[in-house]
Amino acid sequence: MNQKPSIPKGTRDFGPVPMMRRNYLFNTIRSVFQLYGYLPIETPAMETLDTLMGKYGEEGDKLVFNILNSGDFASGINTELLQKLIQDPDNSALVSRTMTSQVSEKALRYDLTVPFARFVVQHRDEISFPFKRYQIQPVWRADRPQKGRYREFYQCDVDVIGSDSLLNEAELIKIIDDVFSKLGLNIVIKINNRKILAGLAEASGLGDNLTDFTVALDKLDKIGIEHVSKEWISKGISGESIIKLTPIIGHMGSNTDKISGLKDFLKSSTAGMKGLEEVETLLTIINRFNLNSSVEIDLTLARGLNYYTGAIIEVKSLDIHIGSICGGGRYDDLTGIFGMPGVSGVGVSFGADRIYDVMEQINGFPALAQSGTQVLFLNFGFDEATVCQPLAGQIRAAGIRCELYPDPLKIKKQLQYADQNHIPIVVMIGETERNAGKAAVKIMSSGEQINVAFPDLTSEIRKII
């Protein structure tokens, strides 16, 4: 058998260098989550179709990767459906849709949110609320692969469930600030509130028709206020309202300006005023934190609107133009879909792949992100290797990553290995050194070479590192 091997489109192999960088990224994020008392959970890669279907809209459902039932899956296919497929092969797409649930009863998770909601409901009796959890696992989507969009990618979710307090929103924003500060990235944190959006629609005369209001608003950056206004007018918003809205919704003006504009505009809407109060309280708490990042009210922010009920949060990179790199919000009824209503939660998700791309483009990964070998003993033959092994053991006992080249190949070839693997220190113990009880230690970056007596080797190497 002689195949040219490849991997499914939209998926990736991670070799040592990207892996060490990814681990640095995940460890940084994880360490911040833990400092704030969030606890890890993991859920299975597969969920039942009952759990997943109908949670992501019709488009989302199509992007779920189904697992074919094991064994005799064909026995589950309805005969009528088989006949339909034979008689009308042009309509096979329709048949496929029906057949899916006959040949598959589980699928790969599409995100971490629905599995988390399922977890909370399933384990409600074991959980002490408020439940602060984080979850860092891959998800799978049958999206068309393109630059920066993959069919397998990691999500890093952090949520508090079972608490209404705005302290949670504030803490998540502090966590965002901590994570990106530690990573050395410049960001702006944009916030909005679903209740304000509802209030804006209401005060504009659209009643509870939030969608008409936000669908136009969402396009502000692309089409400009003039076209947004035209769309709004076509939906029935008065010219007077639009004049009042214009200064509030744009990206100009301070948070204070926006709040005072909103105070005026929303005064007739109870929901709107409640949302505004939430935003003001949130900003009051946040102001005490002395964040590195700025927090900006952005009324065009409406991500996942049908899902969030309070705060909406999104993070943009100021280093490069790449879209949202983190986002989330408050949801009041996520577990309701699994029969456990009235549990409010708030959470954000860090987009590991995009953050990785930003880090890479600005050369943001420290050299330390490489957890590779620090010391390589060259191999001059079996007897010399015998001397190297206990010395290497002592170096490892000091927590220094160390290896012995396994084969007594030409020294040039072994040094090339050190070079290719970015190993900073090479230790040479040939026959001469062995007899003298001294190792030749070579610092690869400078080419400098020193002789060190065997008992001093670990401490000398520690000094060099």
Next chain:
Amino acid sequence: MNQKPSIPKGTRDFGPVPMMRRNYLFNTIRSVFQLYGYLPIETPAMETLDTLMGKYGEEGDKLVFNILNSGDFASGINTELLQKLIQDPDNSALVSRTMTSQVSEKALRYDLTVPFARFVVQHRDEISFPFKRYQIQPVWRADRPQKGRYREFYQCDVDVIGSDSLLNEAELIKIIDDVFSKLGLNIVIKINNRKILAGLAEASGLGDNLTDFTVALDKLDKIGIEHVSKEWISKGISGESIIKLTPIIGHMGSNTDKISGLKDFLKSSTAGMKGLEEVETLLTIINRFNLNSSVEIDLTLARGLNYYTGAIIEVKSLDIHIGSICGGGRYDDLTGIFGMPGVSGVGVSFGADRIYDVMEQINGFPALAQSGTQVLFLNFGFDEATVCQPLAGQIRAAGIRCELYPDPLKIKKQLQYADQNHIPIVVMIGETERNAGKAAVKIMSSGEQINVAFPDLTSEIRKII
């Protein structure tokens, strides 16, 4: 919608406590791998059917979880096959087997070995050999779930590829010893060599019919030497050979005894003598390491025989009876299946789930394996929380995991939360404390309570921890 949520059979949710323990386990294993210069890689959860199929034998192929093609998968089904299914529904199992490749072109990985071989061949030009890699990822198998056997479980593989040196085998055995010493588990490391097994078969008069020899040998522990001998005799092994074999193969006798017995028995077999020399060299190197665990030649060890070509390694727990908890060996042609022959490798795989079970049963997880919150600030209201936040920030800056209870609930309820989450220190700042500038610090284990001035809080808490 009101569903009672569940997860697919054979899969598991991991809540905070098992997660923290699993992380402790994986981190311990990973840290040892890294100390020896092994580098991390990750491969996609899905591989193409071309990569996976035919690699695990007919039984293995059936246990692979196939991914249903996205979109209109039904259009790929052959009409003839559809008709067959309608006409002869009793033979649907056969139809299913053929239909699989028509509705699926990828599957979940079954182990980490085949994806690793695929990775090496696909990236051969980027890799500098010898390539020392480790890989810790889940694998999926449609096995019938039972106690201790799951459909999703993690493997922790560590391999060197591109080096023939026995130093690699020795290093892996040292790594095994390091890992289990760090975990505090008592083990025995059993070794064998495929060439010795070949030699035993040859010297017993079975030629290269290794299978007849090992199939019987494999049952030694179950059926005893008498029945093994009967089977051997039925395959054509002489009574004289069996008399010589008996003292060598049992679990009695030292390695030295076994080696001298083998030296006599194998002298007519070139392969056998080569294998014996390998084992002797390996033991010579290992003896220098002063391992905590004993290493024992076990000639009944034949795991994955069709796969290994040299050393065979297996680890058994001495703490509880649970089967193999780690194993591996030398393979001379793993990448050959992907068209890259002649690359020798050796590796072992740690069975994380079984090791977890042993650790749990002997109470081997340190309390430190819980990376949960260390300090909880109780919430006495918005104004008091305002005072707590910067103090909590200082404690976190010292690397101590700390949280502020989000809601101003009854103190009893908040203390209950601390209790349920095993949080060792609780800080209380009510109105009195706030005015006095002192926090009440309660040590949950003893109930002891002390008053600490705000500026001393971090250092006092550090002392307590």
